Amino acid sequence: MVFNRNKIIKISGIVFVVFVAVIYIKFFTSNTNFENDEIYVQIPTGSNYQDVEKILSPLVKNISNFEFIAKCRSYPENVKSGRFLLKKGMSAFQLVSAMRRNVPVKLAFNNQERLENLCERLSSQIEPDRTKLLTTFRDSTFLQKNGFTKDNVFAMFLPNTYEVYWNITAEKFRNKMLEEYNRFWTKARITKAAALDLSPVQVITVASIVHKESVKKSERPIIAGVYLNRLIQGMPLQADPTVIYALKLRDNDFDQVIKRVLYNDLFINSPYNTYKNIGLPPGPIAMPDVDAIDAVLNAEKHDYIYFCASVEKFGYHVFASTYEQHQVNAMKYANWINKQGTKR
Template sequence: MKQKKIISLVAVALISILIVCGAVLMYKVFSGNTKFKEKEVYVYVPTGSDYEQVKKIIAPYVENLDRFELVANKASYPENVKPGRFLLKNGMSSYDLVRAMRKNDPVSLAFNNQERIENLAGRVGSQIEPDSLELLNTFRDSIFLKENGFTEENVLAMFIPNTYEVYWNTPAVKFRDKMIKEYNKFWNKERTAKAEAQGLTPVQATILASIVHKESVKKDERPRIAGVYLNRLKLGMPLQADPTVIFAMKKKSNDFNQVIKRVFYNDLIMKSPYNTYVNVGLPPGPIAMPDITALEAVLNPEKNNYIYFCASVDRFGYHEFAATLAEHNVNAKKYSDWINGQGVQR
């Protein structure tokens, strides 16, 4: 009887120990184990990182690293580290943290209104793992350019401004390949046919759209401006677009941060393939990244007989259009008198 009682007591003691151990284990696995105040944070694991590097990366956000390691080891995470961007939420348990570190969270990568391919590489490089130089070299790869009909001067035309879902650790080449797929998707049969109807290739349409984009922020006016430039191209006239001169000036000085509000005669005669006052036809590449409305304006231009236009004094942001040089000279003088009165020098 006494022996049975001892066995029962030992059994109870063992069960109690197991319950306590189980409770402790449950606590270590499922209780909150974060130490940041924000609702959520992202951590970034570079390509090629191992488990020891991951622990250093997440240490500032984890309250008890030993508890995290306990679960990580049980889940074989150290042997299956993945690079990428990972979302950690305040109050996550060690179990939740390990699960989160297995789920690569995509980036909503956005770009628009970039003046040069260098600016675009910097913009993209600030949002994904490859740096701007690696991206730039990938964009300018001679084999890629030749295979896809681009040059270093016009490759900016390949990038359609939008928001794209990509993984943070997407390699530069894979990102570039995604962009050429998006380009081909945008330039479907319908849009390509519209460009051809204007006597343009998709790249040429983009170059013209970049000028239209820079000429006017008024989206409702862009089809009319596109119509004017297409009229000039058909007549064999120089486009005489001030934004191309401004781009040429910035390119010559290698200072694309400067703000140029006015161009003068000496600027109009500067030698540059981007100066559409001295060269007939389109410049060798876009002078900016045109938005979709500018592209659509070139593909669906207003049919008009205008040849000239200049900034309007009466409707700020808009332009005055003319079919003859005499009409244009009147409008141009009015604008010149106004801007001289404002004291704008450059």
């Protein structure tokens, strides 16, 4: 009887050790199947546990161990959508924990030329697709409530890096951008815009042209001053970047590179052609950076009305107060660019 009891105890001990070993393996040993130090997985909105398993199967060494731990921790009933960070060597226990922590995306955008391009850029970084974003940004109720139009709502998006969740809805993202826009337009900036007799959207529209004209920080306030002088005098802006935008819009091709505006281009029938139309185009022709916006708000006061690219200081411009002087400068540039063989 003593022998049998000792035997039972011994067997029970072995069984217990085996049980503990099995549990340890399931819970705490490495259960990843990828070589990178870390990877991100995205779980779409509305996913269930079966969807999660399909996504994780190629990345998990033993999906049964993951499932065992997931059920022990009630994960199948509490699946979360979002973006999740997995690290090489994680155990099943750690993997389940990781799938509960939605990791934000550091979303960045700049140098976009129009809303469609921006939506394409955004859809590569967050869950809503291009169509959903575009529809949401151009929602008529939203536009009317916040003083935008479908042509100028692009002005609401300020280039920067923003932290958002991957599964943010298009509506919540739009509202966040509106908050950032309103935060940017401080009382000081609004006062400066009013002094120029411009609204914030109009300032950004001018800034988009300045942004396209020059990347030189020192020149931007001078160029802004030229366009403001033209607006005050009721002259057409005659900005080549607006003609280029009109050409791209006509061709529905914003990937084309246009280095030179030709004489015939100046007659294109478009509200964005500032050679034919007096005043500002319907909205921004690009996404200006903050430097370009502040260059307009702090434009240099001068009597320049004209400017063209310098042939002596590459990347800069020469300015003129009279048409006669501008003609001299423009002829120098035309001769130079012809020698380069640039036809378009």
